[in-house]
Amino acid sequence: MEVQRLRILQLHSNFIEIEAVEKEIALAEETDKKKDRLEELAVLFTSVEEGDNTNVARKAMENTKASLDKLKVNRILIYPYAHLSNTLAKPADALKLIKEMEKVAKDLGFETYRTPFGWNKKFSISIKGHPLAEQFRIVTGDEAEEEPVSEALKAEEKLKSFWHILQTDGKLVPVEEFDFKGHKNLEKLAKYEIEKVRAVQQVPPHVKLMRRLEIADYEPGSDPGNLRWYPKGRLIKSLLEQYVTKQVIEYGGMEVETPVMYDIQHPSIAHYLERFPARQYLLKSDKRDFFLRFSACFGQFLMVHDAQFSYRQLPLRIYELTRYAFRREKSGELTGLRRLRGFTMPDCHALVADLDQAKEEFLVRFKLSKEILEKGLELNKDEDFELAIRFTKDFYEENKDFILSLVKLFNKPVLVEMWEERFFYFVLKWEFNFVDNLDKASALSTDQIDIENAQRYEMTYVDEKGEKQYPLVLHCSPSGGIERGVYALLEKAHRDSKRGKAPILPLWLSPTQVRIIPVAERFLEDAEKLMKEIEGHQIRVDLDDRSITLGKKVREAEREWVNYILVIGEKELSSDVLPVRDRKAGKKIRKMKLQELITEIKGKAGDKPFKPLTLPKLLSKRPQFAF
RNA sequence: GCCUCGGUGGCUCAGCCCGGUAGAGCGGCAGCCUUGUAAGCUGUUGGUCGCGGGAUCAAAUCCCGCCCGAGGCUCCA
CATH class of the missing domain: 3.50.80.10 (D-tyrosyl-tRNA(Tyr) deacylase)
Structure with missing residues (x-):
């Protein structure tokens, strides 16, 4: 019954x-x-x-x-x-x-x-x-x-994952059978992704560094995970933002700007929210509820929805430097510059006609992302980051050669996560993962092939026959979160210092590239002249005019990771040779002519963006923000 | 959300176990020193000891409750 x-x-x-x-x-x-x-x-x-x-x-x-x-x-x-x-x-x-x-x-x-x-x-x-x-x-x-x-x-059930290592020869080896000799970071990434290894309880090195170097800090007056950026940090972050934007524009991205908040009731968005489990910031305005964006997807999709384009305009590349994207991560998950609630994310979408075009475009963006990490952040793929690729089983079976071509471009074994069935809106995704001093892995650059959102947002193009078609959508953050980039730089520097190398930032990002230290007050005037001359070449230079000992000034300059230190006194004024203390060269004192130094710095900075120093050039006029 | 640790001058921390009028270093400020490549010297300023309650003659210290922060776990398109 x-x-x-x-x-x-x-x-x-x-x-x-x-x-x-x-x-x-x-x-x-x-x-x-x-x-x-x-x-x-x-x-x-x-x-x-x-x-x-x-x-x-x-x-x-x-x-x-x-x-x-x-x-x-x-x-x-x-x-x-x-x-x-x-x-x-x-x-x-x-x-x-x-x-x-x-x-x-x-x-x-x-x-x-x-x-x-x-x-x-x-x-x-x-x-x-x-x-x-x-x-x-x-x-x-x-x-x-x-x-x-x-x-x-x-x-x-659908989410059931199978973990493998895909080698450059195309062999797919289960993680437990792979010999990680010579691939320590890949092993750490695999362990982090699969087992979630326990780390020793300690403050991550970059958190101490971000404060000591006056880059960024926690802001007690805000919600956790929303940081304050001091002048030096803002300078670094701003340069990175400009650089990534420049690279994406060169690739063909159309830079736009879209609102930070959206109506929770909007039909397309409501569906998308369901698929994105991160918690949102919610806010009320009159009687409507809004959420703060967690990526630039909505804004760009709504814009593209209203745009008119045909197959002739594909791939259609649209880009925003999302400042900010908000994700209300649980309080216990936040960590320094690694995991934030408010962060800056370059977000670049490409609409493509079909899978063939998607693959072609995917490779272009893969190369772009790799270049940004290697040339911009000066990270080294052989010791700083690893590739992870995720896909459904079906997609792999049908596109083995294509996936292998990504591995070959990376030229190192990669971590693979394969799903029985598709649960997410994408069929293929990759990320570059940075592995830090606590063996934690964090995604930097990423790209994915999305097969759902064109329909959801009614984004269509007109094909050769004049009929409306849904494109595929590629979602790429070519550098990953900018804050995470700074995190990677600081963690890498710390790793160098553990190995006995002087920690340093890439020259083009260094707030003070050259510091001038006069031996005594009577050389101040000449030191200022020298500073003006160097400054004229778009080099960030400052002057320690405080009345403390020379030794202390040198010490503080080294603690700030200044790239080149020039001590100016009697000898220098009577000759054209400068004693250049070069941090990168092991703090050796190199005898150089001014023009040689300028040429060297300009050469190393290359075509990267430049911003002048945003602090008083005289150290005596500078406030202390941290430590 | 859970677990652990923490909250004492601007910063880093000691003092707390074992209650008796708040300490150090750094920084700031004033002065001396005028310096040759990683810390010169002297003086001085600065603190409702996270908040509330309790027991005590007496609490930074003991008890209870709360708030805040960090790290870890979990989570992670």
């Missing part, structure tokens, strides 16, 4: 807003609270069926307790909801059981709320994106069995 069952739809929610509109039945409860808003809770939409008894109600709450303990949720809202059943209990019985559930919930220690029974209500709800956020439970009288029919659980 068919047993009647109590039905609960359990939704782990950011918030719910309820408004009781009008009474629907005579039995409706009185309520003094017509409107309510609750946050961070599980909402239990509950239908009581014919034949349910208090025993069922009790078991339902016990099951709920077991489920919610796993999610660490202790606040619940019991919401009588008739629409889950077509064999509803009589209102009087239902109300009785609802009240019983409420009582049991309180006994179990839940912070329990309930909406009034018998009302026509309206509500807005924001559901968390994680896999267990939505669950449907049916509780029977005798066994109280649980049948989780969660969509998300099915999704977890």
